[in-house]
Amino acid sequence: MRRDATQPARQEFLSHVSDPFELFLEWMQEAEAAEPNDPNAVALATATSDGTPSVRMVLMKKVEGQGFCFYTNSESQKGQELAENPQASMCFHWKSLRRQVRISGVVSELPPEDADAYFHSRSRGSQRAALASRQSRPLKSRGLLEVMVHEYELAYPDQIPRPPHWKGYSLKAQRIEFWQDRRDRMHDRVVFQHTAEGWSKTLLYP
Numbered sequence: 001m002r003r004d005a006t007q008p009a010r011q012e013f014l015s016h017v018s019d020p021f022e023l024f025l026e027w028m029q030e031a032e033a034a035e036p037n038d039p040n041a042v043a044l045a046t047a048t049s050d051g052t053p054s055v056r057m058v059l060m061k062k063v064e065g066q067g068f069c070f071y072t073n074s075e076s077q078k079g080q081e082l083a084e085n086p087q088a089s090m091c092f093h094w095k096s097l098r099r100q101v102r103i104s105g106v107v108s109e110l111p112p113e114d115a116d117a118y119f120h121s122r123s124r125g126s127q128r129a130a131l132a133s134r135q136s137r138p139l140k141s142r143g144l145l146e147v148m149v150h151e152y153e154l155a156y157p158d159q160i161p162r163p164p165h166w167k168g169y170s171l172k173a174q175r176i177e178f179w180q181d182r183r184d185r186m187h188d189r190v191v192f193q194h195t196a197e198g199w200s201k202t203l204l205y206p
């Protein structure tokens with residue numbers, strides 16, 4: 001049986017909301033309660049300077065000053081694409097809630113202190129793996145990666161240094177669209193566009 005995820009009391013919710021960040025944080029909180037794992041997982045689309053697109057999942061770790069932040073290896077495919085073309089998009093899909101949020105804008109690097117703080121908040125295992133990984137480049141064998149990780153463990157018994165190419169990025173939103181499933185394909189869609197005067201809001205046909 002198919003469930004209409006929109007509660008009756010919330011039917012006019014999307015038409016009344018005026019702050020896209022308030023709504024995003026509310027939906028994220030609801031996703032944290034509803035999704036079995038990684039409610040902050042998001043598809044991140046980047047493109048080369050000639051417009052060839054690519055997409056992959058990342059974890060969106062925080063929302064800060066209109067920016068949706070994630071961490072990755074700047075030498076990876078996505079890192080190289082962002083260096084040549086900072087335009088990017090994100091798409092959250094919360095299956096259990098039947099919701100989608102699309103965000104697009106320009107990506108910039110977070111300050112190194114921010115990357116340091118997040119890097120050192122992760123488990124030692126994750127830190128070692130980040131240090132050893134030449135993300136997105138060919139790997140001769142799984143064994144080679146495991147040897148490298150072991151060597152880093154011996155080399156850094158105390159604090160593991162953040163590799164300089166492991167960075168934080170912020171996608172500063174220029175457009176945020178919310179989509180909520182409704183019965184009979186009468187879905188709600190509302191898009192917020194950043195303008196000189198603030199956020200404009202438009203309802204869209206489903």
Ligand SMILES: Cc1cc2nc3c(=O)[nH]c(=O)nc-3n(C[C@H](O)[C@H](O)[C@H](O)COP(=O)(O)O)c2cc1C
Pocket residue numbers: 038041054055056057058059060070071072073076077078079135136
């Ligand atoms: C749920 C999920 C979360 C992920 N989170 C991250 C992340 O936060 N940072 C990251 O670099 N890769 C993350 N990955 C791996 C990426 O999807 C991707 O394989 C990797 O970053 C290399 O992408 P690229 O070759 O396009 O640069 C995640 C994968 C999944 C499935």
